[in-house]
Amino acid sequence: MTAHVAGGDLSRLRQLNADAVVRVLRDEGPRTLTELARLVGLSRASTEDVVQELLEVGWVAEVGPAAGGVGRPARRYRFRADAGQLLGVDVGGHKVLAVVTDLDGTVLHSRQLPVTPELGRSERLAAVDAVVDRVLRAAGLTGDRLWGAGVATTGLVDGSGRVMLSEALAEWTGVDLAGHLRDRVGGPVRVENDCKVAALAETWRGVARHASDMVFILAGWRTGAGLIVGGRLHRGFGNAAGEIGALPAAGWQRAPGHLRHAGDVFAAARTGDKAALTAVRRYVKDLAQGISALVLTLDPELVVIGGGFSRSADVFLEPLRAELDRWCLRTPEIRVSTLADEGVALGAAKLALDLSAGRSYTRSRN
Amino acid sequence: MTAHVAGGDLSRLRQLNADAVVRVLRDEGPRTLTELARLVGLSRASTEDVVQELLEVGWVAEVGPAAGGVGRPARRYRFRADAGQLLGVDVGGHKVLAVVTDLDGTVLHSRQLPVTPELGRSERLAAVDAVVDRVLRAAGLTGDRLWGAGVATTGLVDGSGRVMLSEALAEWTGVDLAGHLRDRVGGPVRVENDCKVAALAETWRGVARHASDMVFILAGWRTGAGLIVGGRLHRGFGNAAGEIGALPAAGWQRAPGHLRHAGDVFAAARTGDKAALTAVRRYVKDLAQGISALVLTLDPELVVIGGGFSRSADVFLEPLRAELDRWCLRTPEIRVSTLADEGVALGAAKLALDLSAGRSYTRSRN
DNA sequence: ACGCCTTTAGATGGAGTCCTTGATATCTCG
C-alpha cells in the first residue's frame, strides 16, 4: 500500500497550495491576487507569496491588468501552458499520428503516416519513429525537452508499457513500446490502450469535461470502450476494464460486420436507402447491447460516442438512444465526440501530463 | 465542483498528520512513537506532539510497554476504537437488524425482528424503531451519543435518504428513511442500497480488505451487486450502479426461480440429487451472465459472494467459477463472504463512519 | 488640475507546525 496523502513536511503544505493556485489559474483563466486568494481559500499575503514563487519557477506569468474598474489596477496572472510540451502518439492499424501539445492540451503540431494492419512489427515501429521525428522537428524540439510522452495503441497493455495482446495488428503482441520510445524522448513514457486514452481526452478537452462518471465508446471498424469512474480513468486490475465486447450477448464483435456490404452505408442511409437503413439498425442493436451492459454497471452521467463512425453519428444516434431506452434503467445523456481523428493522440498527451504531475512547484532551496 | 484537497491553513497540515497517525494505529495495531514516526514520515518530536494531542482529545490511548528488548522501554499507543459508537440498520424483507459497533467495526450489540415483505409501511417503520430502541438500550446508549447512523434497504435510494423505488417491499417507495431516523438518533444519518453497503462491509471487515476494485454479489432470493472502484464505493450518477439485473441477457430476475421448486435445493444437491443439481446448474448459468458483464466492465481484482445463498456456496462455487471462465477474459479470484447475516448492517455502520470522518482531531483552541 | 475614494501592492510582526540537536532517563547485558 502506498502512502496516501499523508501529511508531512511544511513544504508539503506549500506544494498543496501551489497546486491549488495552478489548478485555479488553469481552469478559470487569468485572475488577480485577490480573486485567487478567495478561490483557493488562502489569505492575500500567502497567495502573493505562492504566486511569486510560481512566477520564478515559470508556472505562471503576468498579463496586463484588466481595463476599467475602480481602485488601483490589480496585476493579473495566467497559467503558463507553454511552460512545457507533451508528446502524444496514436499507433493504429491504418495510421500513426503524433501530436505535440502544450500543458493545456492545445495541439501545437501534428503529423501522421498511413499504415496498414498487416504491416510488420519493425516497419510499424519505424513509422512511429518517423512520425515522432517529424512532429518534434516541426515543433523545434528535441526529445529530451519534452515533459513526457504517452502512447496509445490497440490491444491490452500491461503496466510496464508492453503490448500483451493485440489481435488487430500483425506482430504487435509483446512489443515493448514504452522501452522503444524511452530511447527517443526524455521524460517519462507511458503506454495505454487507445480506447482508454480517448476517454481521457474527452474529459480533458472534449465533451465530457465536467463528468466524473463517463463511458466512452469507440465506434469504428473495431468497437471498444474506455471508462471514467470517479473522475479518473479506470483501468481495472489487469488493465482490461471495459472489454465488454467479449460478452457474446453484446454483439460488438459482429456489430460492424453489418455495415461492411454497402460502400458508405451511412451516406446511403442518409438518403433513405432501405438496405443501408437495415444494416445500420442491426449495427445499432448489437452496439446497444454492450453499451447497456456498461451503463447498467456504472450508471454514468454521460456516454460519449467517438471513433471513426462518430462523424456519421447523425444517422445512428437517435436509433441508438431509442435502443438504450429499452434496456437501461436511466438512459444517460449521449454526446458525440468533437475531437475527430486526434482524440486518441490527445488522450495520450494527457497520459503524459498526468505522469509528470507533481513536478516541483517550488524553487529548489540554495 | 467541490474544493479538492486544496491545501490551506497550517492547522490543516496538523489535521492531515493526525489523520495519518490515527490511520496507522487503526490499521497496524499498537505502535511506539519511533515506529509511528517512521510510518507516517514525521520526525519523532512532531509525532510526539501529534500523539499528545490525540491522547487529550481521546482518539488514542496508551497501552503497556512491550516486554523484552534492549534499551529504555517505549510507550505504546493504540487507536481507541471505543471512542465512539456507530449504528447500522438493515431493513430487509424478512428481518430488520440493527447493530451497534465501535470505530473498528466490532459488533458490540445486535438485535433483530422478523418481518414479512408484505408488511405495510408504518408497521415496518415501527419495527425499525423497535429494533433500534432495543439495540441502543442493550448498548446503554442514547441516540444522541452516537457518532452517526447508517441505514440499508432494498431498492434505489436517492441522495437525501429517500427510497425512490422498491419493488420487493410493500408501500416502501417514497419512504423518507433518513428523515425518520434523524428524529431518533443524534449525529448524521445516511441511507443506502443494501447491496452497496454490503460491498462496503467486505472492504472494511470482510474478505476484500485489501482490494481496491471489487464486485460484491448478493446472492439470495433477490440478486444484486455492489461495486468498489478505486477503493471507494461506486454509486453512479443516479445511484443505480450495479443494477445489471435489468439486462435481459443477465438472467438475474429469473435466476433464483430455478431453485424454488425443491425445499432446500442446496442440501439436496449436496447429496447428489439429480433434479437439485440441474436446478443449481441453471441458477449458476443465469447468475454468471450478469457477473461476467460486471467483471468484463470493471476487471476487478476480486468477486465476493454474499447474501443468503453464500452459506451454500460450497455447492455452486466451482460451477460458477467454471461458467465465468467461459466468458471472462481474466476470471478474478472469487471468495465467499464470512460476514453472515450481519454484512449489510455492518456496511451500514461503515456508512455512518465515513459520514463522521473528519471529526476534529485537534483540541479546540480557546 | 486637484483632492477624495476605492482597491491593490508591499512590508512587518506574530502564531503555529515541523525539524534538528543535545541532555537526561530507563532498561538489558555482561
Added chain:
DNA sequence: CGAGATATCAAGGACTCCATCTAAAGGCGT
C-alpha cells in the same frame, strides 16, 4: 555496577500562513 541501547524531554531555528498597516495607482467629481 558500568556500557550500550533506546526512549523521553526540552530548546532553538526554519518555514508557512495570517492580520494589519502604510504606500501606491487608478477613477471620479468639482
